[in-house]
Structure formats: C-alpha cells, structure tokens
Amino acid sequence: MTAFIIRRLLQSILVMLTVALVAFALFRFVGDPIASMVGQETTLAERQELREMLGLNDPFIVQFFTFVSRAVVGDFGISYRLQQPVMELILSRLPATLELALVSGFFAFIFGVGFGVYTALRRGGWLSSSIMTISLIGVSLPTFLIGVLLIWVFAVEFQWLPSFGRGDVVDLGGWWRTGLLTESGRASLILPAITLGLYQMTLIMRLVRAEMLEVLRTDYIKFARARGLTNRAVHFGHALKNTLVPVITITGLQLGSIIAFAIITETVFQWPGVGALFINSVRFVDVPVMAAYLMLIALVFVVINLIVDLLYYVVDPRLRVDRAGAGH
Amino acid sequence: MAEIPLLSVRNLVVEFPSRRGTLRAIDDVSFDIAEGEVLGMVGESGAGKSLTGAAIIGLLEPPGRIAGGEILLRGERIDNLAAEPMRRIRGKRIGMVFQDPLTSLNPLYTVAEQLIETIRTHISCTERVARERAIALLDRVGIPAARRRIDDYPHHFSGGMRQRVVIALALAAEPDLVIADEPTTALDVSVQAQIIDVLKEICAERGASVMLITHDMGVIAETADRVAVLYAGRLAEIGPVRDVIQAAEHPYTQGLMGSIPTLTQTDTRLVQIPGSMPRLDAIPKGCPFNPRCPHVMDRCRHDRPVLIARGSKREVACWLYEAVREEVHHG
Ligand SMILES: Nc1ncnc2c1ncn2[C@@H]1O[C@H](COP(=O)(O)OP(=O)(O)O)[C@@H](O)[C@H]1O
Numbered sequence: 001m002t003a004f005i006i007r008r009l010l011q012s013i014l015v016m017l018t019v020a021l022v023a024f025a026l027f028r029f030v031g032d033p034i035a036s037m038v039g040q041e042t043t044l045a046e047r048q049e050l051r052e053m054l055g056l057n058d059p060f061i062v063q064f065f066t067f068v069s070r071a072v073v074g075d076f077g078i079s080y081r082l083q084q085p086v087m088e089l090i091l092s093r094l095p096a097t098l099e100l101a102l103v104s105g106f107f108a109f110i111f112g113v114g115f116g117v118y119t120a121l122r123r124g125g126w127l128s129s130s131i132m133t134i135s136l137i138g139v140s141l142p143t144f145l146i147g148v149l150l151i152w153v154f155a156v157e158f159q160w161l162p163s164f165g166r167g168d169v170v171d172l173g174g175w176w177r178t179g180l181l182t183e184s185g186r187a188s189l190i191l192p193a194i195t196l197g198l199y200q201m202t203l204i205m206r207l208v209r210a211e212m213l214e215v216l217r218t219d220y221i222k223f224a225r226a227r228g229l230t231n232r233a234v235h236f237g238h239a240l241k242n243t244l245v246p247v248i249t250i251t252g253l254q255l256g257s258i259i260a261f262a263i264i265t266e267t268v269f270q271w272p273g274v275g276a277l278f279i280n281s282v283r284f285v286d287v288p289v290m291a292a293y294l295m296l297i298a299l300v301f302v303v304i305n306l307i308v309d310l311l312y313y314v315v316d317p318r319l320r321v322d323r324a325g326a327g328h
Numbered sequence: 329m330a331e332i333p334l335l336s337v338r339n340l341v342v343e344f345p346s347r348r349g350t351l352r353a354i355d356d357v358s359f360d361i362a363e364g365e366v367l368g369m370v371g372e373s374g375a376g377k378s379l380t381g382a383a384i385i386g387l388l389e390p391p392g393r394i395a396g397g398e399i400l401l402r403g404e405r406i407d408n409l410a411a412e413p414m415r416r417i418r419g420k421r422i423g424m425v426f427q428d429p430l431t432s433l434n435p436l437y438t439v440a441e442q443l444i445e446t447i448r449t450h451i452s453c454t455e456r457v458a459r460e461r462a463i464a465l466l467d468r469v470g471i472p473a474a475r476r477r478i479d480d481y482p483h484h485f486s487g488g489m490r491q492r493v494v495i496a497l498a499l500a501a502e503p504d505l506v507i508a509d510e511p512t513t514a515l516d517v518s519v520q521a522q523i524i525d526v527l528k529e530i531c532a533e534r535g536a537s538v539m540l541i542t543h544d545m546g547v548i549a550e551t552a553d554r555v556a557v558l559y560a561g562r563l564a565e566i567g568p569v570r571d572v573i574q575a576a577e578h579p580y581t582q583g584l585m586g587s588i589p590t591l592t593q594t595d596t597r598l599v600q601i602p603g604s605m606p607r608l609d610a611i612p613k614g615c616p617f618n619p620r621c622p623h624v625m626d627r628c629r630h631d632r633p634v635l636i637a638r639g640s641k642r643e644v645a646c647w648l649y650e651a652v653r654e655e656v657h658h659g
C-alpha cells in the first residue's frame with residue numbers, strides 16, 4: 001500500500017514537472033516578457049539591465065529551477081494585465097469555478113447513474129429508449145450551443161432564471177465567496193451547472209448502462225438469482241456495486257475535465273471563475289496567468305487521479321494486499 | 329408409482345425464437361427424480377443439459393422459453409409460476425451449483441456477507457444466528473478454520489475451496505433438490521473427487537435429491553443412482569446407473585461408455601463415435617443420432633423413436649428395441 005502510494009506520488013510529480021516545462025516555455029516563446037512590462041520609451045540598456053535583474057540571461061535550467069521553486073510556493077509573479085499577484089487573482093476566482101464544477105459534477109453523477117441503471121434494467125422500454133435518444137443529443141451538441149439554448153429558453157423566453165453572473169455572494173472567512181447561500185446565487189448556478197454537467201451526465205449514463213448490462217450477464221449475478229435473492233438485492237446490492245467500481249474512476253476523472261471545460265461555460269454565462277480569467281489572459285497574452293492556470297488544471301487532474309486510485313483501492317477488495325497465508 | 333416424485337419433468341420443450349425460425353433446444357424430455365435420489369445427466373457439450381437445469385429453476389434467459397410440457401415439484405407445477413413465487417423456490421427448495429467457482433461468487437462481498445444474505449432471504453432469523461449457521465455450513469463443506477475464514481473475500485480462496493463455498497451457498501436454505509451443473513469441470517483434477525464427495529455426502533445427510541450434470545461418465549458411475557443420457561436436446565436413454573453402464577442399450581450410450589477409461593470390462597474396446605452432434609438448426613429427421621449410428625436402419629431416417637420401456641426401470645429411445653415390445657405398444 002505504502003509502496004503503491006509512493007509510486008503514484010512520484011508519477012504525479014513527474015507529470016507536474018512536465019506541465020511546468022510547458023508553462024515555462026510560454027514565457028520564453030509567447031511574446032517578450034520585457035516588452036510586456038516596460039513602456040515604449042525605455043532604452044535598450046535599461047531593458048538589458050532589467051533582463052539581467054530578472055535572471056532572463058541565466059542558463060535555461062537555472063531559470064526553470066527558479067520558476068518551479070517559485071511555483072511550488074504559489075508564486076507565479078504579477079499579472080501583466082491586472083498588475084496583481086497571479087496567485088491572488090486565481091484564488092479569488094477559484095471558489096466560483098469550484099462551486100460550479102462540483103455542483104454540476106454531483107448532479108451529473110447522480111442523474112448519470114440513475115438513468116444508466118434505469119435504462120439497463122428496463123432495456124427496450126419506451127422511456128429507456130427515449131432517454132437514450134435524448135442522451136445522444138446531449139453528447140453531440142456543443143457546450144456553448146446548449147448554454148445559449150438554455151439562456152434563450154429559461155432566461156429570455158420564460159425569464160425564470162438569470163442568464164449571466166453569479167448572483168449575490170456571501171463571504172466565508174475572508175477567502176471563500178459562496179453563491180450557494182443566497183437565492184440569487186443558487187438561481188444563477190442552475191443554467192451554467194446544467195450546461196457544464198449535461199455532457200458528463202450522458203457520458204456517465206452510457207457508461208453505467210453498458211457496464212451494468214455487462215455485469216448482469218456475469219455468473220455471479222446468475223448465481224445470486226439462483227440463490228433466490230430478490231430482484232432488488234440482485235440489481236442494487238450486487239449488480240450496481242460491481243458496476244460502480246469502474247464508473248468511479250471515470251467519473252472522478254471527469255471532474256477534472258469539468259473544471260477544464262468550465263472555460264466555455266464561464267464564458268457563455270460570464271461566470272466570474274478561473275476559466276473566464278484564463279480566456280481574458282489569453283486575449284491579452286498575460287503569460288503569468290496562463291502559466292498558472294495550466295499548472296492549476298494539471299494539479300487538479302493529478303490530485304483527482306490520485307484520489308480516484310485510492311478510492312478504487314478502498315472499493316475493490318481484490319486490490320488490497322492479501323493477508324499473509326490466506327490465499328491457498 | 330404410488331409415491332409422488334420430488335421432481336417430475338414431463339415432455340419439456342425449450343425453444344429459442346430467432347429470425348431464421350424457432351430453434352428447439354430441448355425436445356420432449358421427461359424424467360423424474362425421487363426423494364433423496366441422485367440423477368446423473370450426461371451428454372456432449374451442447375446436448376441441452378444446462379438448459380434443462382435452467383428451465384427447472386426458472387432461469388432460462390430470454391428469448392429462450394419453455395414452449396411445452398410441465399415441471400412439477402412434489403406434484404405442484406412450477407413451470408408456470410409468477411416471478412415472485414418462483415424466486416421463493418430458488419435457493420429455498422431448489423439450489424443450484426454452477427460450473428465455475430471462480431466466477432460464481434461476487435468478488436466485492438465477503439463469503440460471510442453472501443452466505444448471510446442468502447440465509448436471511450429465505451429464513452427469518454437475526455444476523456447473528458445466520459452467521460452461526462453460515463460458519464457451521466462452511467465447516468461442513470470442509471473449509472478449514474471456517475470461523476476465521478468466513479470474513480475473507482472470494483479471491484482469498486483457491487478454486488476447490490471456492491466451489492465448497494458455492495456448495496455451502498446453494499445449500500444455505502436447505503433445498504430439497506440441488507442441481508449441480510458440471511460442478512468440477514473447471515477445477516483441478518486433484519480436487520474434483522473431493523468436491524463431488526462433499527456434495528454427495530451433504531445432500532445424503534439432508535435427504536436432498538441431486539441432479540448432477542456432467543459429461544464425465546466416471547463421476548456418474550461413482551455418484552448417481554440413475555442416469556439420463558441426453559443427445560441433441562432429446563432423451564436417449566434413462567435407467568439405473570449400474571444397468572446402463574454394464575449394458576447400455578442406446579447405440580449412443582454404448583459409444584459414450586466406450587470412452588470411460590476407468591471402467592474394467594472384459595470386452596473393453598474404446599468405441600469412438602464418428603462425427604459430431606448436430607447443430608440445433610440441422611437436427612436430422614427421424615432419430616437425431618442416425619448419421620452417426622452404427623446400427624442405423626431405414627426407419628431411423630424417417631420416424632423419430634419414442635421412449636420404449638425396458639423392464640420396469642429403464643427406457644430407451646431407439647428403434648432397435650421396438651420389435652421386442654411391439655405387442656405392448658399402443659401409440
Ligand atoms: N441463447 C441461446 N440462443 C440460441 N441457442 C442457445 C442459447 N443458449 C443455448 N443454446 C443452444 O442450446 C443447446 C443446449 O445448450 P446447453 O444446455 O448449454 O448445453 P450443455 O449440454 O452443454 O449444457 C446448445 O446447442 C446451444 O447452442
């Protein structure tokens with residue numbers, strides 16, 4: 001178990017270093033950092049001096065090391081555009097993105113598993129067939145189109161829900177502003193959460209359905225029926241549990257994609273999260289923000305991966321270390 | 329005749345509707361199993377042994393269905409029961425042991441969880457009582473240190489041990505009949521005999537009848553009281569094990585007997601039956617065995633042989649024996 005964790009940690013560090021290299025390369029190849037920092041009238045000598053002072057003339061490896069060691073403590077420098085520490089900017093925007101991602105992930109999981117199980121058990125029923133057909137639309141429509149359609153129907157036509165922004169927020173302890181505690185905050189969350197979660201929900205649903213049908217054909221399900229267990233016990237006690245083992249992995253990993261895909265949804269709904277921040281930083285070639293965002297997304301993926309692996313370990317007893325002398 | 333058999337299968341027909349017409353996988357099969365009796369069922373792979381078992385326990389997989397005949401348990405029909413009453417019969421009155429112990433147990437639950445769940449489904453008792461019962465069962469099927477091992481997961485057990493667990497599960501609610509579908513085929517040869525012994529002993533102890541499906545005549549010879557020989561979904565011959573083994577009457581059974589190496593007979597010849605069993609969509613007219621039969625006659629190619637009683641205990645579906653009982657036969 002410990003060896004397993006250590007191995008996974010080392011792998012994670014390697015992944016992060018690779019992403020750091022890409023992020024670092026942004027500084028070197030996307031625009032000239034000096035040009036972004038100084039005004040037009042700065043002389044060449046002054047620029048050279050600044051270059052020396054910032055360590056831009058140091059060997060590549062030294063610069064990379066400096067970048068990584070600063071990144072580790074959360075120092076990504078100052079935003080070119082907003083003239084604020086990048087980390088501060090990101091932290092102030094993070095709660096909005098995380099709340100959106102977690103809420104849509106949660107509902108994608110609940111409805112995905114629910115519909116998946118239903119369509120697997122009622123295979124061929126008209127409701128199952130309808131759900132499957134509608135889900136096809138969910139997978140094939142692009143996110144921004146779904147967002148725009150939802151805005152049109154629920155915000156413009158019916159005027160039930162707000163079409164942009166986060167509503168009123170409440171400050172929790174000075175570092176987390178939540179929209180979950182106000183009515184306008186919750187109302188504002190609904191459309192973006194559906195937009196962001198719909199694709200994941202259909203994905204989870206199709207996965208659960210396929211996996212469940214597979215499990216229902218196994219010998220241990222046949223044997224469970226032959227023992228006279230009730231349908232309920234067979235479907236939800238045995239089949240669902242075995243279905244969820246692989247589903248957990250994928251769903252967990254989906255959470256990473258949800259955060260990454262939030263860029264589009266945040267743009268459509270003008271949601272003040274890190275995704276929107278990133279899009280703006282790209283527009284202004286605000287390299288420190290872009291680099292930090294890349295690293296953040298990578299970190300999210302790596303951490304989720306790690307948690308999912310550990311979860312897998314907890315759920316599936318076969319992966320646990322055999323008790324000494326037990327297997328014979 | 330006076331006593332009602334525990335299980336009675338009357339003219340069973342199992343069909344699979346398909347696009348290219350209906351396939352008849354079991355055709356007019358009848359047999360009884362008496363209380364406490366062990367009936368062996370033999371036949372090549374694809375003969376319909378598993379389907380017969382599945383039909384009895386009500387677990388035919390759609391589109392497969394019982395298209396004719398009746399199945400009676402202690403004289404009451406169970407082939408037309410609704411889902412819920414049939415579920416209550418499974419496990420409680422008819423237990424089932426499948427072929428592969430490695431895949432029969434749910435890998436995510438401990439042996440204790442699976443046993444207790446089964447016991448409490450059929451017998452109302454507390455978790456603690458069920459657990460004690462489960463431990464006693466495991467002990468009885470020969471799991472060493474049952475009290476300690478019961479909380480292990482299936483993958484902690486070897487194949488032979490897992491099949492013992494499966495047997496414990498099949499017997500957890502004390503069924504009157506156990507259908508064992510090739511219970512040792514997937515196991516190491518060294519443990520096969522032990523598993524058969526355990527199964528036989530426990531069932532004998534509890535007075536449970538057994539339908540033992542296998543393609544191993546050796547196992548039948550040592551275990552069963554009577555044997556039914558299935559060929560292409562039809563009964564070829566049925567009778568007491570000793571009689572059938574010593575003097576098989578159906579040419580197919582004679583061929584099968586030739587392939588038991590352990591049998592010591594004076595005129596031992598290893599009879600190999602040429603050819604193979606027909607597919608369901610190509611069963612020949614008349615006797616399904618006629619293309620492979622060394623004694624085939626003209627009639628065999630047109631008329632399907634009916635089961636002919638041979639003495640009070642044996643029956644055989646072969647025209648060779650028709651002449652002998654012509655006067656008794658009244659269609
Ligand atoms: N779902 C199915 N559809 C069509 N034919 C089937 C199906 N299941 C079994 N069969 C056929 O029924 C016959 C009997 O199968 P089975 O009872 O499993 O044989 P065995 O004697 O080996 O246990 C085989 O020929 C098999 O091909």
Ligand code: SF4
Pocket residue numbers: 578579580615616617618619621622623624625628633645646647648
């Ligand atoms: S009925 Fe004819 S073909 Fe069939 S087994 Fe008897 S002799 Fe052979």
Ligand SMILES: [Mg+2]
Pocket residue numbers: 374377378379509
């Ligand atoms: Mg079989």
